[in-house]
Each structure stands twice: as structure tokens, then as C-alpha cells.
Amino acid sequence: MIEVYTDGASKGNPGKSGIGIVFKSSTIYEEHSFQIGIYSNHEAEFHAVIKALELCKEKYPNEVLSFRSDSKVVVDTIEKEFTKNKDYLPLLEQIQQLSSHFPLFFIKWIPEKQNQQADRLAREIIREEN
Template sequence: MIEVNVDGASAGNPGPSGAGIMIKNNGLVEKHSIPLGMMDNHEAEFTACRMALEFCLEKQADIVWLRSDSQAVVHAIEKEFVRNSQYKPLLEEILGLTKQMNLFFVKWVPSKENKAADELARKAIHLN
């Protein structure tokens, strides 16, 4: 099982944005800070999630446990629905990626439990 913590951050709404992704796989930890350009915060959160799942599939992961402090992303994945049409294409991509896995779990975690991913996302903002 691969454990993933993700976070998206934006300096402004919209503003320069970044994705923070931390992947734990067989005792190894990968950290990614990815600049995303100009986005709003929710778009950065959804994009970070999508990118994390793409990394997992590159590793041929069949069981993934994803944690995020974004209630909007977690609820959208759980309900397979997002009200704002701007995020629907991203949600559809995310759901398509999860369907390629044997098991996929998503959990909302408080920000204090997602600090590493948050730091990576904030670092990525400055890489824009």
C-alpha cells in the first residue's frame, strides 16, 4: 500500500500556486514541490491530488491511501460530485485514476496532520 499526503496552496485567489505531495512506499519517502502557475486554492488542491495519483500509478500502485486537509476535495471524491463546474474536469480525471487501482481510500485529515505536504506546497509557490 502506498500512503500519500497532498496539499495545494495559492498565494492569492487566484495567484501563484503549488502542489505538495509526500509519498510513502515500502519505507521510502518521496517529496515533491510542484509549481502550478496561476490558480485558485481549490484548483491547486484538486491538481495536487491528480498529480499524486499519477505518481502512484507510475509506481504501479494497486492500493493507495490518500490523505488531504481539503474537505472540498475529499468530499468531492467520496460523493463523486462537485458543484462548481470549474472543478468537474479535474474531479473526473481523479476518479478515472482511482478506477485504475484495486483499492483506493481517501481521508480528510486536519491541517496539523498534513504539515509536510503543506510545507512542500508553499515551497512550490515560490518556485513559480
């Protein structure tokens, strides 16, 4: 099982956005960060989950995935498999499609304090110049 910590950050809302991803297991520790363009903070949080799933599909295709996020909006949307927000719907559908490739995928909400590494990565990348 791989624990995957994700976070998104935006400079402005919407604004320049970045994501941070941390993979942890008994044999793995990886940090990733990406600039993703102009998004709202919530959209950046969704994009962090999407990018993490894409990386897992490439690197760890048969693993059980335990995602953690400090975004209640993202976790609730994924767990309920529903959103009224038309901007989040295609993001949810992409997450559902990507997560279907794994034997088991689940996500849980964690306090910001437990997500500091992914948060740091997301914030650092938006401070960088392109």
C-alpha cells in the first residue's frame, strides 16, 4: 500500500497554481511538485489528486492507494461521487476514471498539520519563476 499526500495552492483565487504530492510506503519516499497554470484553490486540489493518480498509474500500477488530502471539498466530492459544481464535475470524472485502474483506492481527509510536506511543495513551486 502506498500513502499519497496531495495539496494544491493558488496565488490568487483563481491565480498561479501549484501542486505538491508525496508518496510514502515502507520502501518508497518521493516528493513531486508541478506548476499547473491558473486555477482556483479548490481546482488546484483536484488537479493534485489527478496528477498523483497519473504518476501512480505510470510507476505503481498494481498498488493499493491510500490518498490523504486536507481539502474537505475534494474528499467529500470523491467519497460521495457527486458534485453540483459544474467546474468540478470533469475533474471528478477524471479521478474516477484514473482510480478505476487500481485494485483499491480510497481517500481520507486529514488536518493541514498532517499534510505539511505536500503543502510546502505546492507553495514553493508557485513562488518559482517559469
